[in-house]
Amino acid sequence: MRGAVVLGASGLVGQRLQQRLANHPMFDVRALGGSSRTAGMRPQDLQWGLEGEAPRLDLPAVLDVQDPNLVEKLHDLGITWAFSAVPSSVAMALETRLVDGGIRVCSNASAHRRRADVPLIVADVSPQHVQTRSPNEVFHACATNCTLIPLLMPYLALHRAFGVASYHATSEQARSGAGYALLRGEVPLTPDIPGEAEKTMAELAWISGSLHNGRVEPDSIEGSMRCQRVDVPEGHVVEAVFELSQPVALTDVNRALDAFVTHPDAAGLPSAPHAPMMRIDGSVDRGLHLWADGLAFPTDVDPAHDLQAGMAVVVGEVRLEGPSRVRLRALSHNTIRGAAGGVVLLAELASTLWS
The missing domain is CATH 3.30.360.10 (Dihydrodipicolinate Reductase; domain 2)
Incomplete structure (x- = not known):
């Protein structure tokens, strides 16, 4: 199992990601990341907005995505994959910082879409576009709008x-x-x-x-x-x-x-x-x-x-x-195929093709 963090603790797509990863056979959610408004809260105290109950995940307090020590904290938790559903204004610097720190990133944000070195992928249609990322680099890719x-x-x-x-x-x-x-x-x-x-x-x-x-x-x-x-x-x-x-x-x-x-x-x-x-x-x-x-x-x-x-x-x-x-x-x-589900499918593909 690959240790994962969901970035976007209280947003709609972030909660869809939590939902889809709660029982996933390839990824193990070990932390949530959020803004200063939710940082430090217990995950079970966050307002849940989707159908059904919130996933019962045994997680530490929500991490602050702006914490300068975030990468070190993720490594301490054994996290190697990040699922990003933060606003694009936050994702631009945050995702780059995570990748530079050795964390693989699959993103729903638009900040890095259509960049030459960040694949934009619909996993079951254009998986070959993963080749735009050098295998010597830490994986970073985006799902589409x-x-x-x-x-x-x-x-x-x-x-x-x-x-x-x-x-x-x-x-x-x-x-x-x-x-x-x-x-x-x-x-x-x-x-x-x-x-x-x-x-x-x-x-x-x-x-x-x-x-x-x-x-x-x-x-x-x-x-x-x-x-x-x-x-x-x-x-x-x-x-x-x-x-x-x-x-x-x-x-x-x-x-x-x-x-x-x-x-x-x-x-x-x-x-x-x-x-x-x-x-x-x-x-x-x-x-x-x-x-x-x-x-x-x-x-x-x-x-x-x-x-x-x-x-x-x-x-x-x-x-x-x-x-x-x-x-x-x-x-x-739109929130499954067009957002969280597409990002998770992208990560599934990447984890089988990318060491």
Whole structure:
């Protein structure tokens, strides 16, 4: 078992990470790190905001992520892996300090995304991008923006089969994507999400890019996107229109979506879904499909044990609007697949590939 710390003791993604790692077969949570507001508190005294009870972890008091002796304290606890869910403003310096101190970091923060020497990885789609990190360096990698996932999966399936000439996408993002404050109604919901579309489009080009001499060359993709917040608790939906590079039949489109499978390097990992994407004939429904696991649509889920639940994207309402134009809607569990689950899957992959 690999000793781990979760950075983000009281935040939504940090608590998702605690939940997913509580019974994990590869990682052993030995500490939580938090801000000055939570540092020194007993983990059991932190407000728990997710479904079910907080994991029963026998841990020391919450560590202060700004403590100059943090690295030494982590080493004393036998910790070699950090799961980062701190704000990007904190992650920029903190994650670098941990890596310099010999702690491997898998991050949900955006601070180091799309840096040449920090892999940006969707573990069951682009595990080869791990090669952008020298094997002589301490591992440091990032998972993607949560909004990317329901766009990425159908895009890649169609692009690999037919080529995608251009796309237009509109997101419908749940309150939980902005953290506990919006989820609990402590701040008002505003539809606009500044910078989200640009970030998502840039990450799509990066994940779709090619690896050359240890560097990612992002794809040049013609596209546009609009991102908006909607008043639902969980689940991001993306409606996308893809202009393909050739005329297609709907049966061929469906076949390409159905054929999209997990990369062999990630197959069999504890958090890898049976398939990364599931196609349905009807409409995507958060109430029915949020916890898709690549094989079925469970609704009575224990996220602390059912690591595959919520890890598959669900695609529905697939139709042709012209000889080469495909419209569809895709749903992803934003705090599982798009956040904590994606980070844990990344760590699972890295721990098998990285000594």
